[in-house]
Amino acid sequence: MSMTSAPEQAGYPGPAANRTGGAPWPPGAGMNGKATAVSDAARRLGVLPYPDLDYTAEVAAATQHLYDKVSDVIPAIEWPVHAPYVFHINRLKMTRNAVILAHNYQTPEIYFGVADIVGDSLQLAQEAARSDAEIIVQCGVHFMAETSKLLCPDKTVLIPDLKAGCSLAASITGEDVRALRETYPGVPVVAYVNTSADVKAEVNICCTSSNAVEIVESLDASKVIFLPDRYLAQWVASQTDVEIIAWHGACEVHERFTGEELRAYRQADPSIRIIAHPECPQDVIAEADFTGSTAKMIGWVKDNHPPKVLMVTECSMADNVASETPDVDFVKPCNLCPHMKRIQLPKILDALVYLTGEVTIDPLMAEKARASVERMVNLKS
Numbered sequence: 342m343s344m345t346s347a348p349e350q351a352g353y354p355g356p357a358a359n360r361t362g363g364a365p366w367p368p369g370a371g372m373n374g375k376a377t378a379v380s381d382a383a384r385r386l387g388v389l390p391y392p393d394l395d396y397t398a399e400v401a402a403a404t405q406h407l408y409d410k411v412s413d414v415i416p417a418i419e420w421p422v423h424a425p426y427v428f429h430i431n432r433l434k435m436t437r438n439a440v441i442l443a444h445n446y447q448t449p450e451i452y453f454g455v456a457d458i459v460g461d462s463l464q465l466a467q468e469a470a471r472s473d474a475e476i477i478v479q480c481g482v483h484f485m486a487e488t489s490k491l492l493c494p495d496k497t498v499l500i501p502d503l504k505a506g507c508s509l510a511a512s513i514t515g516e517d518v519r520a521l522r523e524t525y526p527g528v529p530v531v532a533y534v535n536t537s538a539d540v541k542a543e544v545n546i547c548c549t550s551s552n553a554v555e556i557v558e559s560l561d562a563s564k565v566i567f568l569p570d571r572y573l574a575q576w577v578a579s580q581t582d583v584e585i586i587a588w589h590g591a592c593e594v595h596e597r598f599t600g601e602e603l604r605a606y607r608q609a610d611p612s613i614r615i616i617a618h619p620e621c622p623q624d625v626i627a628e629a630d631f632t633g634s635t636a637k638m639i640g641w642v643k644d645n646h647p648p649k650v651l652m653v654t655e656c657s658m659a660d661n662v663a664s665e666t667p668d669v670d671f672v673k674p675c676n677l678c679p680h681m682k683r684i685q686l687p688k689i690l691d692a693l694v695y696l697t698g699e700v701t702i703d704p705l706m707a708e709k710a711r712a713s714v715e716r717m718v719n720l721k722s
């Protein structure tokens with residue numbers, strides 16, 4: 342195994358400190374019943390009346406079974422705030438023939454209250470493509486909504502907040518990839534799915550954190566450019582003989598964990614099991630009992646039922662898994678993703694009423710980006 346750093350070696354600037362998303366975000370999304378502009382989707386499909394948000398007996402009764410799923414993590418006093426949104430969002434989904442996709446990092450009231458499909462970004466897009474819904478509401482970040490649009494080009498894809506970006510996706514552009522190709526002619530490029538469509542359009546193939554090693558080795562090359570996450574690249578390099586040339590991106594959530602922090606948890610309770618996402622730095626992964634994607638982390642907890650577990654990833658995922666595994670005691674060092682947390686019930690309701698936040702991709706770019714995703718999917722199947 343070996344790894345070099347493309348930005349340092351080639352003199353590239355690396356991630357821009359002030360970028361907040363993978364694409365420029367147009368303003369104007371509606372907010373809590375106050376739409377500021379009529380979207381193209383609304384022109385095509387029409388807006389609906391904004392519902393009354395009283396916590397009535399009907400709302401309480403209709404949402405009780407959903408509250409039962411989250412009662413361990415949402416205090417009863419908070420439910421009357423969430424319940425009217427949950428009630429009307431679930432009604433409007435049927436009116437609109439819409440499906441709600443929620444990433445594992447969404448908060449429990451979204452994950453259990455209104456989502457139809459939950460999972461990691463690729464699982465969500467693949468499941469959405471199988472659904473008959475005309476509208477997809479993506480509760481996640483912008484590159485995830487783009488991936489859904491790539492795999493479901495004929496559906497209307499909405500994201501409740503167009504400013505929900507990602508530090509990884511924002512660290513690199515398609516132009517950066519073209520410059521890398523000039524510096525390393527003939528070296529194939531693998532892009533983690535946490536990239537914009539602009540980047541996906543320029544690479545040979547995409548990968549997820551579950552299949553990154555398999556994808557790199559499938560290229561039959563002695564050297565591969567792997568982007569944009571430098572920590573995932575380090576982890577891949579530790580698992581393969583292929584030389585990895587890495588970009589300098591990082592997830593601002595996983596990068597904050599430290600090995601020292603984890604050692605302190607283990608010293609306090611030696612029985613604790615630590616499971617980490619491969620976007621974490623190497624000293625964190627060295628302390629983990631298991632390293633894997635969000636889906637693999639969830640599977641590990643459900644398969645092993647450890648008495649006490651520390652999930653080294655975004656904080657809401659531990660809340661969601663805890664609701665499904667009440668026999669496991671979760672220790673939650675709470676690193677929240679500020680981009681994921683832009684998605685909230687009032688904005689989801691706005692998206693369904695006013696059809697705000699439509700995600701579109703230039704058709705030529707979409708064709709090339711879709712091919713990179715499909716090469717990965719075809720390799721997996």
Ligand code: SF4
Pocket residue numbers: 482506507508509510535592593594595655678679680681
């Ligand atoms: S958790 Fe990290 S990788 Fe995921 S959306 Fe947030 S910044 Fe991006």
